[in-house]
Amino acid sequence: MYGFKRLNSYQGLIVPNVVNATFIFMMRQFFINFPKELEEAAALDGLSRWETFLQVVLPLAKPAAAQAIFIFMGAWNNFMMPLIILSERELFTLPLGLNTFKGQYISYWNYIMAASMVFTLPALAIYAVFNPSLLFIRGVTFTGGK
Numbered sequence: 001m002y003g004f005k006r007l008n009s010y011q012g013l014i015v016p017n018v019v020n021a022t023f024i025f026m027m028r029q030f031f032i033n034f035p036k037e038l039e040e041a042a043a044l045d046g047l048s049r050w051e052t053f054l055q056v057v058l059p060l061a062k063p064a065a066a067q068a069i070f071i072f073m074g075a076w077n078n079f080m081m082p083l084i085i086l087s088e089r090e091l092f093t094l095p096l097g098l099n100t101f102k103g104q105y106i107s108y109w110n111y112i113m114a115a116s117m118v119f120t121l122p123a124l125a126i127y128a129v130f131n132p133s134l135l136f137i138r139g140v141t142f143t144g145g146k
Contacts (some may be wrong), residue, residue: 012085013093017075023067030061069130073123094119 006012034057042052079095086092092100098115101108 007085008087008091009085010091013075013082016081017071020071023071026067027061031057034060066130069126072126076123 006015038056038060039052042056047055077095078093079099082093082096086096089100094115098112098119101112101115
């Protein structure tokens, strides 16, 4: 009787992070406060509800979708959950792998620092591509106008 057999597997790490209550709440608040005038203007232009959603609402939801970057960063840097779920060293995530360089009597600081630099590269790449600060500035000044 092992339940869902999620211990010591990547599924045990991925499945709980797929649904994030904060992200759902933020997106819900964004769509509730979305200006009805924009939807009405799209309807007057002859767009169906799906076309309105895809062509008007979704492009304006990019600032709210910046939350996905923070969810990724939280999962990427998570230490406690993988520590609880994983027991095989081959499955360790990067934070757990960094922790293996620290011992009771000696720590390999040169390895820890080098691995930390490599560890931050994907986060920097995602930041450079999506640049959430610009998305948040656009979200704060959100009026629906182009």
